[in-house]
Amino acid sequence: FTAVIRRDGxxxxxxxxxxxxxxxxxxTKDELISNLREALADAIEMNREDAKAAAGEGFEEIAMKL
Structure with a gap:
């Protein structure tokens, strides 16, 4: 993943x-990076849960690479 960051005041x-x-x-820059990592992990987990709920029963999970 790529983060775009900047100082603002x-x-x-x-x-x-x-x-x-x-x-x-x-x-601080380090605190921002840590916070972005946590926000990204939370978003990915929430998306996983949403996808599984939308799929219902009997779904199959497959690994995908770009």
Missing amino acids: DWWIGWVEEIPGVNSQGT
């Missing part, structure tokens, strides 16, 4: 390019 702010809605902020 006293804050660092950032967005994960590939996943809409995954963004965060921090008072």
